[in-house]
Amino acid sequence: MKKKLKRLAFEPWGNYAIALAASVQCLNVEPWTRTATTPEVLELGVAASPDSACLSFKACTGHFLEAAREGVEYGVMVNSVGTCRLRYYRMLQQQLLEERGFKLFIFGLGYDGIKPPLIRHFDPRPGPFLKCCVRARAKVLAVDAIEKYAWHTRARELHRGDTTRVLNECLGDLERADSLLDIRRVKESIPVRFKKIAVKKDAIPLKIGLLGEATVLRNRFLNHNIEEILGGLGAEVFNFFLLGEEMKNIFGIGMWGRHSRWTLKRLAAPYLKSLVGGHALDSVANAIRCARGGYDGVVHVCPTGCMPEISVRPILRKISTDMDLPVLECSFDEHTSHLGVITRLEAFVDILNARRTRGNQTWKNRVISV
Amino acid sequence: MSGSKRTDYRSVAMPRALWYHLYPGMWEVFFRSLGLSVVVSAKTDRATVERAALISEPEHCLPLKLHDAHLHGVVGAADVVFIPRVLSTLTEHIACPKLGSLPDCAVAQFGDETPILTIDIDENKRSVHRSMLELGSELGFRRNATRAAAAAALSAMKTERNGLKTCIDREDDYFLILAHPYILHDAYVSAPVFGKLDAMNVKWLFPDYGCESIESGPIKWDACGIMHDALLRLDAGRCVGVIHLSAFNCGCDSIVMEVFRGLLWEKNIPYMTLVIDEHEGRAGLDTRLEAFVDSIGWRNTLDNAV
Ligand code: SF4
Numbered sequence: 091m092k093k094k095l096k097r098l099a100f101e102p103w104g105n106y107a108i109a110l111a112a113s114v115q116c117l118n119v120e121p122w123t124r125t126a127t128t129p130e131v132l133e134l135g136v137a138a139s140p141d142s143a144c145l146s147f148k149a150c151t152g153h154f155l156e157a158a159r160e161g162v163e164y165g166v167m168v169n170s171v172g173t174c175r176l177r178y179y180r181m182l183q184q185q186l187l188e189e190r191g192f193k194l195f196i197f198g199l200g201y202d203g204i205k206p207p208l209i210r211h212f213d214p215r216p217g218p219f220l221k222c223c224v225r226a227r228a229k230v231l232a233v234d235a236i237e238k239y240a241w242h243t244r245a246r247e248l249h250r251g252d253t254t255r256v257l258n259e260c261l262g263d264l265e266r267a268d269s270l271l272d273i274r275r276v277k278e279s280i281p282v283r284f285k286k287i288a289v290k291k292d293a294i295p296l297k298i299g300l301l302g303e304a305t306v307l308r309n310r311f312l313n314h315n316i317e318e319i320l321g322g323l324g325a326e327v328f329n330f331f332l333l334g335e336e337m338k339n340i341f342g343i344g345m346w347g348r349h350s351r352w353t354l355k356r357l358a359a360p361y362l363k364s365l366v367g368g369h370a371l372d373s374v375a376n377a378i379r380c381a382r383g384g385y386d387g388v389v390h391v392c393p394t395g396c397m398p399e400i401s402v403r404p405i406l407r408k409i410s411t412d413m414d415l416p417v418l419e420c421s422f423d424e425h426t427s428h429l430g431v432i433t434r435l436e437a438f439v440d441i442l443n444a445r446r447t448r449g450n451q452t453w454k455n456r457v458i459s460v
Numbered sequence: 461m462s463g464s465k466r467t468d469y470r471s472v473a474m475p476r477a478l479w480y481h482l483y484p485g486m487w488e489v490f491f492r493s494l495g496l497s498v499v500v501s502a503k504t505d506r507a508t509v510e511r512a513a514l515i516s517e518p519e520h521c522l523p524l525k526l527h528d529a530h531l532h533g534v535v536g537a538a539d540v541v542f543i544p545r546v547l548s549t550l551t552e553h554i555a556c557p558k559l560g561s562l563p564d565c566a567v568a569q570f571g572d573e574t575p576i577l578t579i580d581i582d583e584n585k586r587s588v589h590r591s592m593l594e595l596g597s598e599l600g601f602r603r604n605a606t607r608a609a610a611a612a613a614l615s616a617m618k619t620e621r622n623g624l625k626t627c628i629d630r631e632d633d634y635f636l637i638l639a640h641p642y643i644l645h646d647a648y649v650s651a652p653v654f655g656k657l658d659a660m661n662v663k664w665l666f667p668d669y670g671c672e673s674i675e676s677g678p679i680k681w682d683a684c685g686i687m688h689d690a691l692l693r694l695d696a697g698r699c700v701g702v703i704h705l706s707a708f709n710c711g712c713d714s715i716v717m718e719v720f721r722g723l724l725w726e727k728n729i730p731y732m733t734l735v736i737d738e739h740e741g742r743a744g745l746d747t748r749l750e751a752f753v754d755s756i757g758w759r760n761t762l763d764n765a766v
Binding site for chain 2: 140141142143144172173174175177178181182185186189361362363364365366367368370394395396397398400401402403404405407408421
């Protein structure tokens with residue numbers, strides 16, 4: 091009889107969950123995750139978390155609580171060495187779980203010593219482990235590619251919902267793809283599939299950059315599906331949190347890439363001369379990039395009270411006036427009303443459209459294609 | 461940061477908020493010893509709080525809002541406004557990330573009206589003494605002058621800190637007060653609490669924020685690390701309770717409060733958190749403090765009875 095595999099829960103991190111699931115297979119555990127938080131899970135998290143913790147923490151805690159209820163044995167959580175609260179999530183979540191009598195043990199992922207504790211514990215053989223990593227990376231890149239097509243197409247689609255359907259199909263195939271070859275096949279099919287969607291041929295949709303905190307940017311439930319709302323309003327979005335690019339930063343390779351820390355630092359230097367922490371530097375740098383690249387506007391997305399992101403808001407405002415770039419500040423917490431978000435986004439899109447009719451030409455010199 | 465040559469500065473202004481309280485009295489003496497005239501914003505009062513609500517980012521924590529208001533008050537009062545970039549005030553620890561962007565935010569908000577002078581304070585890289593030396597040389601002062609000024613500044617800070625009520629008669633039962641230095645030292649924010657405690661005849665003290673280093677623990681934020689360290693070494697026989705004064709929207713506290721709660725629960729010391737915001741609601745504060753202190757009195761009586 092086949093031994094029942096132990097399960098490993100990790101944070102619901104948007105569509106990247108698919109890729110992360112692939113990476114833990116070699117550890118001989120079954121991944122337990124979702125691509126987005128659910129209302130019930132968030133409720134669990136809110137009830138257990140300190141009041142003033144941020145939305146990302148609450149959602150993630152709820153996720154682990156739910157996993158623990160279902161008897162999942164292990165969890166994994168990034169162990170950042172940064173300045174923001176993320177650094178203490180694991181410790182606190184473990185405490186909250188123990189206080190409630192749950193056995194789930196959360197591993198910290200990374201950066202203490204050469205081998206993360208997770209790897210030390212499961213001790214996979216190096217061969218399969220490497221293979222898994224390669225596969226996971228391929229999947230992350232594939233997710234990025236799929237999403238980019240979706241952002242592009244959704245703003246132009248003739249029939250509402252076509253893009254989302256194709257997106258989900260692609261993601262489903264990617265989830266099932268086991269070998270590198272399969273992943274490559276899925277990846278190659280992406281452009282073909284999206285090209286089949288009927289679009290308004292010569293539309294030049296608004297282009298809106300999404301900047302801010304990674305979890306909320308990527309978790310559809312937490313950000314009230316901002317990508318789809320904007321897409322539905324005929325705006326092409328670009329979500330600046332791309333895990334494929336982020337991975338390079340984490341491993342310190344690719345100094346020269348468009349999204350490397352080094353490039354971002356140089357870009358942000360006139361306005362921000364320190365790293366701050368979290369993705370604050372990225373937000374500032376990407377706002378400047380959007381302004382230069384002819385974006386019609388940006389939405390700054392973060393959990394209410396997010397320490398690094400909120401602390402750079404005055405700077406974003408300054409960039410907005412200096413470079414004539416409309417910025418919409420959207421903070422999310424568990425009380426954020428869905429209708430409120432829609433209304434604000436609609437108003438923002440209206441304003442951007444009005445700017446164009448009033449003769450704003452910035453979109454004409456749109457050069458960016460990331 | 462500005463076109464004019466830095467040595468031209470004859471006066472320097474600073475907000476009496478946030479980082480100013482982290483090194484009490486130090487910066488004033490430093491600049492004054494260098495021969496600059498120093499303008500510090502007036503102490504926090506109602507008007508400051510009201511201004512903060514008007515001009516500051518609504519999602520900021522209370523100290524950051526107050527900082528914005530104080531800063532607004534001194535813009536234009538001197539040739540230059542000084543705002544250091546505090547990255548760490550304690551070796552092996554880091555400051556709250558919000559302090560890292562302060563000078564840049566000041567430039568964004570007031571850069572058109574005044575030049576901003578800044579220097580990195582990072583105890584992990586160099587001592588604050590060395591930071592002062594660097595600042596002096598950046599301003600174009602002679603080495604000797606800067607050295608003397610830095611020494612005077614450090615000793616002024618020491619005197620100031622010794623004057624604070626960190627120690628009382630250790631034999632007594634006392635309450636430990638946890639709060640960031642800029643909450644403790646901002647009388648507008650903390651005086652009602654201390655006034656009430658004194659009125660109830662309660663002895664209290666707070667952790668030594670001037671310590672050189674602490675044993676490395678799980679909390680890496682500097683002030684919070686010091687609080688945690690103080691709690692670890694707390695003697696349950698003598699400390700009867702811990703009161704945590706936290707500022708509204710403080711991100712660091714939202715995490716460490718949970719950790720402290722767990723720790724003190726194990727030590728069996730009562731723990732209370734009081735969140736202070738910009739709204740006047742002092743009556744509620746009084747009631748809660750009274751209730752907490754009373755409950756501890758009861759606890760002791762019950763314990764003695766058993
Ligand atoms: S430690 Fe808390 S109160 Fe202090 S600046 Fe940071 S968030 Fe604000």
